Amino acid sequence: MSELSPTRAEMEVQVRGLGRSLVIPPPADDTVDLVMARLTTEPAPTGSFWQRLLAAIGDTGRRLLARWRLAVAVLVTVLLAVFVASPAGAGIREWLGFGAVVVVQDDAPEARTMPSAGSSVAAGLPAGTSEVSLPQARSMVTFGVGVPAALGDPDRVGVSDDRRVVVLQWSDAAPAEGQASPPVQLDQIAGSPDPYYVKKVFEDVEFTTVNGREAVWLKQPHPIVVVDPSGVERTQTARQSGPSLIWQRSGVTLRLEGVAALEQAVTIAESVQ
Amino acid sequence: MRRYTPIAHRTAVLLGAGADADDVVQEAFVKAYRALGSLRDGAPFRPWLLRIVANETKNLHRSTGRRLSRERRADAQRAAFPAVHGTVDPAELAISQQEQDQLRGELLNLPPPQRLVVICRYLLDLDEAETAAVLGIARGTVKSRSSRGLDRLRTSLSAHPTRSEVGHE
Numbered sequence: 001m002s003e004l005s006p007t008r009a010e011m012e013v014q015v016r017g018l019g020r021s022l023v024i025p026p027p028a029d030d031t032v033d034l035v036m037a038r039l040t041t042e043p044a045p046t047g048s049f050w051q052r053l054l055a056a057i058g059d060t061g062r063r064l065l066a067r068w069r070l071a072v073a074v075l076v077t078v079l080l081a082v083f084v085a086s087p088a089g090a091g092i093r094e095w096l097g098f099g100a101v102v103v104v105q106d107d108a109p110e111a112r113t114m115p116s117a118g119s120s121v122a123a124g125l126p127a128g129t130s131e132v133s134l135p136q137a138r139s140m141v142t143f144g145v146g147v148p149a150a151l152g153d154p155d156r157v158g159v160s161d162d163r164r165v166v167v168l169q170w171s172d173a174a175p176a177e178g179q180a181s182p183p184v185q186l187d188q189i190a191g192s193p194d195p196y197y198v199k200k201v202f203e204d205v206e207f208t209t210v211n212g213r214e215a216v217w218l219k220q221p222h223p224i225v226v227v228d229p230s231g232v233e234r235t236q237t238a239r240q241s242g243p244s245l246i247w248q249r250s251g252v253t254l255r256l257e258g259v260a261a262l263e264q265a266v267t268i269a270e271s272v273q
Numbered sequence: 274m275r276r277y278t279p280i281a282h283r284t285a286v287l288l289g290a291g292a293d294a295d296d297v298v299q300e301a302f303v304k305a306y307r308a309l310g311s312l313r314d315g316a317p318f319r320p321w322l323l324r325i326v327a328n329e330t331k332n333l334h335r336s337t338g339r340r341l342s343r344e345r346r347a348d349a350q351r352a353a354f355p356a357v358h359g360t361v362d363p364a365e366l367a368i369s370q371q372e373q374d375q376l377r378g379e380l381l382n383l384p385p386p387q388r389l390v391v392i393c394r395y396l397l398d399l400d401e402a403e404t405a406a407v408l409g410i411a412r413g414t415v416k417s418r419s420s421r422g423l424d425r426l427r428t429s430l431s432a433h434p435t436r437s438e439v440g441h442e
Contacts, residue, residue, distance in 0.1 A: 011423045019396035027282035028295040035302040
């Protein structure tokens with residue numbers, strides 16, 4: 001190349017210098033406030049994931065959400081938790097880090113070991129859960145505990161120490177193609193709209209229905225974030241999981257793990273009585 | 274959001290939003306919020322946001338309804354492009370006020386594709402990958418356009434011997 005003056009590198013330095021010397025009026029002071037004012041009229045991001053997640057939360061949840069500011073905060077917290085827990089989340093956490101919304105970051109499950117293949121549900125009950133009988137469980141919690149007729153009575157029943165979660169386990173239910181299948185676990189989490197199990201993913205989410213209502217199917221194991229109404233993460237029940245189906249029933253959030261096929265999981269879910 | 278307002282605003286101004294930069298930034302934030310779900314897991318947030326800013330700036334030109342001729346559009350950008358004031362010690366920049374003005378003029382004369390890349394790379398200090406993401410072009414294209422843009426600036430600056438630097442070549 002012919003020898004020009006200045007060199008390309010010098011040119012680069014000069015242009016950068018020009019950039020530093022440009023006087024650009026600062027952004028308007030009220031930019032953030034104006035954006036926030038506009039966002040308050042937005043129910044939630046309208047990406048398909050959000051719409052469907054909202055739909056999956058169900059009518060009851062939405063009615064409550066419309067009424068209760070706290071509930072809205074919880075929902076936003078839950079939605080944010082999805083982001084914040086993802087690699088892209090750091091930027092968004094700062095971007096949306098405002099006002100009453102509590103942002104929860106889920107670090108704990110990262111440190112835990114991934115479940116070994118073929119055993120998506122660890123044997124035994126989760127930490128912070130006491131084993132009880134099914135009738136005992138029913139008497140301990142304030143919500144109706146359902147049992148899927150497709151699986152029959154559970155082999156193990158647990159209630160979380162705060163009595164907000166009931167865990168049912170079947171050790172060898174739903175055998176797939178003659179092979180011994182991993183234990184199946186059904187969690188039932190008290191109350192709507194709180195707390196929710198939230199998954200750290202949006203890719204990998206498949207939407208389906210249980211009894212005509214939207215449900216979420218996650219094929220890959222994902223750490224779980226649980227946020228209570230005050231925005232506090234429930235680390236005692238956050239854990240790794242295999243494929244899982246999440247749906248709602250009578251204001252209770254249900255999560256089924258350990259069933260490999262979506263159709264089978266839906267069949268089990270629809271048989272809950 | 275406060276963290277990203279300055280860079281979003283700077284991007285809007287330098288890409289030609291001018292006095293409408295605040296509106297562009299506001300609109301971009303709202304659109305970004307609505308589109309949060311489309312931000313891929315693991316994708317960096319800043320270039321994603323700046324791309325929305327860049328598109329909003331482009332839309333601004335379109336929505337003003339004026340079918341601007343090429344010249345008038347260049348005028349519009351020139352007017353939007355801020356004038357240079359010596360807030361930084363020129364000695365620090367190794368470039369005189371006169372050279373800055375000249376360079377600014379030549380930069381505005383670059384063909385738009387090259388100009389956009391040069392603005393992103395050197396005035397906004399974005400790296401190649403970010404520039405590619407913001408402008409929606411391939412990384413190789415960023416490389417070639419920035420080289421060609423810089424070369425063109427060198428050529429045109431050399432062609433005008435008003436530069437004080439010419440003497441010590």
